[in-house]
Amino acid sequence: MTRDSAGEPGADDGDSVVYDLAPDCTADDVETDRPYLAEINGIVDYGVFVDLSDSVSGLVHESVLEGTFAVGDELVVELESVRENGDMAFEPVDIDDYSVEEVGHDYSLTGTHRLEDNLGEQIHLEGEVTQVKQTGGPTIFHVSDENGVVPCAAFEEAGVRAYPAIEIGDVVRITGTPEHREDSVQVEVEGLSKLEGEDAEEARERLEEALEARAEPHEVAPLIDWPAFEKLRPSLEEVARLLRRTVLEGRPIRVRHHADGDGMCAAVPVQIALERFIADVHEDEDAPRHLIKRLPAKAPFYEMEDATRDLNFALEDREKHGQQLPLLLMLDNGSTAEDVPAYETLAHYDIPIAVVDHHHPDPDAVEDLLDAHVNPYLHDEDYRITTGMLCVELARMIYPDLTDELRHIPAVAGISDRSKADAMDDYLALAAEEGYDEDRLQDVSEALDYAAFWLRYNSGDQLIEDLLQIANGDEARHRELVEFFAERGREEVDEQLDAAMPHLEHETLDNGAHLYRIDVENYAHRFTYPAPGKTTGEIHDRKIEETGDPVITVGYGPDFAVLRSDGVRLDIPNMVSELEAEIAGGGVSGGGHLVVGSIKFVSGKREEVIDALVEKMAEANIDEALSSAAPIDD
């Protein structure tokens, strides 16, 4: 005769407790060495079958039974064994006097971080629905709890939406079994219910609290000590928080960045930081690939064409994959009025926008359209704090483990944009510690320029990572590749300038500045490296070196001109406005910084526009402190 672990056989202990499983209890609720109230539901030669709950039943073998039994009789039993196929055997327990304790089904939640440990076992999960994808088979609910996001497959009928009332944003409780699927741990849903009223509120609060805590950016000391940066730090943390939260909420992120050295130094670290964070958060292995996409921008601002294309893709992904619409992250781009039409297009959809840029902003124009905006000009700093410098810190706030791979990046960014920030010395020193002297940094910068040109609108993830030497690439290849691309780039610049320089027109303006003009359409190769903007910049740099004097350089094509000046107090945005007003039918537009920029016009008015422009330049004051070493767009 078996005995209760709590008493001797035959002991009529009034303290004995017998447990009574609630109807919804499962095998998981049955513990060994514990007496349960059972009801006989069948009698066979070799024993009796008993029910402990709706789904828990088993055999009591005749060899351990004494007396006679009828279907419906109560019996106190405890678990003897569970066979591999789940069949349970019970033994009777000899207790006459006992009190009964109800046992409810254990609905305790298994966090998404513990699913691997509970494969094949029934678990419960509570979280917010972040994606609902109808496949031809099951409906896949992506559910985010305090710990991560997991796909949950509910099957109604092939291709038929399971739980059609459940939508993105609902807080749900799921009963199911975590299983390995080709690409992920996935919960096979056995039951799913939307939490309502107080339950929902509580869960939502709990989730929100956890989300907020997890969204909190890491506190990292900046790579260098730099007072100017401190002013921008809080708003940068705000972006880090927004991005981490976006990942936790399962919303995709689309990065658009300026396709130059600083832009890539900004975008690639943030991309990698987000990819790693996504991989940590999401059970679905493909999540990093599905949830973040980096793309160079075609123009120095967010063009309608890019915005239309981005919107179109986002809407298709929502339709096909039930994804949320993405957050748009603009890097080294996006602070200006030129971005407004594109932003306004997206504003009609649920697409948050965050910008980190160091180009001269038009805060009045863009502020209302942005969810976050970091720009040094908003804090009385300027373009010398490059976007790459900012974004290395942003990447570290998102995923601090990246730090060791990023120490040289701010220096590359600074060199690329010719930054004369106070911090450059420290950044250069930091890079030097990693083995990057100024020549090597210069090479990386040139190589990025060259690669960006040939990549056109491709992100070229691997190639750029090799050039930037992030994510533990092959050091030898990195060095050779940088050297080769830098050299090729310089050779092609030389070839371009060999063709162009003899056609440079020089005059000395009334204010004493040298003015150089070059027709880049007729005297430079088209559709090849370097593009007109860089060609003009290189000519300008050579002329400054030659003359040392105040220099203005104008590179013009049929309907555009690129402007650079050093040592002259130009105000290009103002000049453009004046030209627009003065030259009827000129179709003048454009902008940029004070002393560097570009201008567009209709080709039929080119001569008139440029002549008028030069006249204005001749009236500008000389101010040798002013340098065009600011970011310039091709």
Place this chain on the structure above:
Amino acid sequence: MTRDSAGEPGADDGDSVVYDLAPDCTADDVETDRPYLAEINGIVDYGVFVDLSDSVSGLVHESVLEGTFAVGDELVVELESVRENGDMAFEPVDIDDYSVEEVGHDYSLTGTHRLEDNLGEQIHLEGEVTQVKQTGGPTIFHVSDENGVVPCAAFEEAGVRAYPAIEIGDVVRITGTPEHREDSVQVEVEGLSKLEGEDAEEARERLEEALEARAEPHEVAPLIDWPAFEKLRPSLEEVARLLRRTVLEGRPIRVRHHADGDGMCAAVPVQIALERFIADVHEDEDAPRHLIKRLPAKAPFYEMEDATRDLNFALEDREKHGQQLPLLLMLDNGSTAEDVPAYETLAHYDIPIAVVDHHHPDPDAVEDLLDAHVNPYLHDEDYRITTGMLCVELARMIYPDLTDELRHIPAVAGISDRSKADAMDDYLALAAEEGYDEDRLQDVSEALDYAAFWLRYNSGDQLIEDLLQIANGDEARHRELVEFFAERGREEVDEQLDAAMPHLEHETLDNGAHLYRIDVENYAHRFTYPAPGKTTGEIHDRKIEETGDPVITVGYGPDFAVLRSDGVRLDIPNMVSELEAEIAGGGVSGGGHLVVGSIKFVSGKREEVIDALVEKMAEANIDEALSSAAPIDD
């Protein structure tokens, strides 16, 4: 002792019937309470095993047996029970005197519409093979019967073609089991045979009859009462029939349409109607995505480049997926001689072509190449019946449930193409009932133009559906988006015209008409909205408004000119022919309507061509009734 349900124990009823299953009978042929002839094929301690057919056998337990038995003995039994694993138990039936009735295997067909109800059960299916896709695993035969199309998977050896003799177009009988597959209900094939001779003929007749019946377009009363439309109705029904039949036959459809407002008002309703019909017909959930593709055309006619690309994709899909070559549906495009080379290219492949267009057709050139052709000019009507108006009716003939989502579309189409059809008042009234006043319709039209420009060669399905507010989109977003796009579009037109208008050259022709010329290459922004065609049209409209007189406007670039005229009896196609003949080495080509069109030439002869053109214009008669408010291509 058990008893026959039909008699008392021991009753020797001479009328008793015992059933004898044919060797190919399966468990499905065994009915309860029915005596069957069985043969003993094994004797064990606990009973005897009996065979009822090649595949039906089971146990008769010793407890219900009396007497001794030898293998090979006959026994009359009836079904006692079927266990979950399919094992059958039989009981002997005490019948001495009976007649035997042969039972053939029930090959009754299960239509593709009843597969969901027969999951996991063996069924039979007859139909025509519409696609044969060899995967690395099974061979997938798509089989179309009277009710739909279902994929049937036959496995021979991984990657090896099962039933290699079976080809697209064969009529086959399949025995198999419907199962859920990731994206569809699929029949796992157990047997497949090609019907031959009379069987095939009968089946084919039956299928063809069903196909014809199902292909029949729905009879829908036109949205408005419009006598002119009635003339086109039969040929439009012919297109609806062809398209429905194409879907039923599992052939893909590729839609190419004019990338303007009317073109989208034509193509999108037809696309959605076809998608819904495909979803109804095909068991494969991905079928709508795989079987229809809408693409804007690059040019106002079907270019060789588009045709080559389409053909290339079609051939690849046939190779990779065993798909049939597609039907090409040209909408708001395709009626002219310019389309002929592209059509002739496709003519070498099995690619039917249907056209619904309202541009001035060259029936002699295209008729032989088309399987269906609807154009108002073929019925003494003209461009005022826009393609969008026609295609809304076409969509309704295909899938009438769409009607409520389409009531405003004909008015948008009409506004887009400035239609002065009699029907416009009714269409506007219909749209007004849906809340679309003329301003809003105008906005939708402008917004479509603007979106189409930035989408370039993307179909932009979701965005266009939001703009057209078809398929139950978000009303508020639709309104905001339309307003924003319309406004942006107008602003950009204004900017373009600000640049262009001062450069407009005016002269009064001998016939008294105002002629305006604008060099759109030199005095308008390039590569931006609006394109030269629309720029010219907008200038023209402003000048008509200003002058009210007969006006001709010519917008020219280096090697092209866009022409619009109001109130002048031009005959542009004729003028182009004359110029072609008169100007040697001019490379003149082009066309359009009488009073609106475009012309191409080699750039070195531009001046000569335009001068000659203007001379001809000066000789044209004034006819104030003539308006250029016809569709114009950019």
Place this chain on the structure above:
Amino acid sequence: MTRDSAGEPGADDGDSVVYDLAPDCTADDVETDRPYLAEINGIVDYGVFVDLSDSVSGLVHESVLEGTFAVGDELVVELESVRENGDMAFEPVDIDDYSVEEVGHDYSLTGTHRLEDNLGEQIHLEGEVTQVKQTGGPTIFHVSDENGVVPCAAFEEAGVRAYPAIEIGDVVRITGTPEHREDSVQVEVEGLSKLEGEDAEEARERLEEALEARAEPHEVAPLIDWPAFEKLRPSLEEVARLLRRTVLEGRPIRVRHHADGDGMCAAVPVQIALERFIADVHEDEDAPRHLIKRLPAKAPFYEMEDATRDLNFALEDREKHGQQLPLLLMLDNGSTAEDVPAYETLAHYDIPIAVVDHHHPDPDAVEDLLDAHVNPYLHDEDYRITTGMLCVELARMIYPDLTDELRHIPAVAGISDRSKADAMDDYLALAAEEGYDEDRLQDVSEALDYAAFWLRYNSGDQLIEDLLQIANGDEARHRELVEFFAERGREEVDEQLDAAMPHLEHETLDNGAHLYRIDVENYAHRFTYPAPGKTTGEIHDRKIEETGDPVITVGYGPDFAVLRSDGVRLDIPNMVSELEAEIAGGGVSGGGHLVVGSIKFVSGKREEVIDALVEKMAEANIDEALSSAAPIDD
């Protein structure tokens, strides 16, 4: 009582052998009718359970047992039966006197070519790892042995790299079970170990030997007897060997070819030969699609943009699919200094490059960068041996069964490049045997040109195969399509020339040669067929026909000129060098053959460059043997 097959019951034969399975033996090692030493590990009512090895155990039924037993007792048994679920039953064998023989586990290897015959059975495999793809589920190791390449799936934990120490290039031994997967036979890995030391060396030697033997090109007699070809044959065999070896090693191949008739006649046969060889070698059905990609080149040389794109794709494929970086095969392209920057870019990665070209090579510039290089000029032959002629033989060396489909291709290649090789007569005769007379060949050549133009950068596999009539296409369609494309092409050439010819400028040079100049930008249609290169060539041909005299034709655009000459001893590469030196700021570059080529310059210096060029032409000697019927690039 059962008996040993080797003896009578009860026979105490001292010669009796009882086998003792090593602990790692599996059920596969147990043979019937053979006595094994077993140990009792459990006793139940109905018998005893015995162990023969760690994984081999079974029941001895009480009915065949005599005496009493204790757990741990030894027993000699032989296999009685194996049930479907794998359960084994044993019978005791009555042997008192016997010797024991150890049986090791049979690790004999099953070659990848015998996997289909061993589905579901455990096998062993040794080979080199050629690809390691981490999926979200298992890790897939592609393993190459002497017979082929097979994917082997090892599961550690979802998305976790199994056997992380194993890398591409390792030689491994795998124990596993071949199974059908959707697209392949795949081995489910049960054990995988890296061979080390001597084992590895032996295996590697064995594999290498087998690889070398299998990589050996087939010895095929050339289609025609042609002494000049014999000089190139060994180096062509070297390329065949390299390509076959590349396939055997599981490395992808990317083909870039000149987008003209000869280029397609070269690339398509090699592509098809490789596809078929890949299909033979690889168990994975998708391998041909994944491992070879043919792309037309944008330019007549390997542009940086193409190289960057190719590298980018290759790096992505490595990242996503664990593929090796590809081999680059340049066909009818790639021998010149212009290719060097692109080659140098790839040189930083493990990307071998092979070239088969017949354009005038710069061996000094490229040789160090190439793994194989075939060019008739390297063997004192010239462009008259076209790349298509060479590559038909190359394709046959790779996959000789293709021969019958390729007999007409060399003639098409020769006609396309106007080859005057001695071999042309034989090739024409060979083609004639296949039904291709010279007109038809000419048509195929024109049709290829025309299709290539409209396909732009698509490979157009199916369409080109239809035009070339390789791979058993539809003969009737081939004929119609060729005829139609050829006719269309000619019509469009005629249209182009109608526009251009009247603008031809003629002068007679001092050396008596006719010089024709045509401004193809201003007097030919742009962006349409034929492109400037072909337009110039067609004009040139007409003028030769008209005049019969020495003729030079220059077709120029804003920043380029295409040159053709017949009967004049030009040295274009030298002229370009001189112009580059003489014209400061001209940005002159270019090249080609002696008497045919192209030249680039900055558009502002066009007049000066062309005038200087013409001056040089006027000084050239007349030499009527010299013909421009060499390959010319558009």
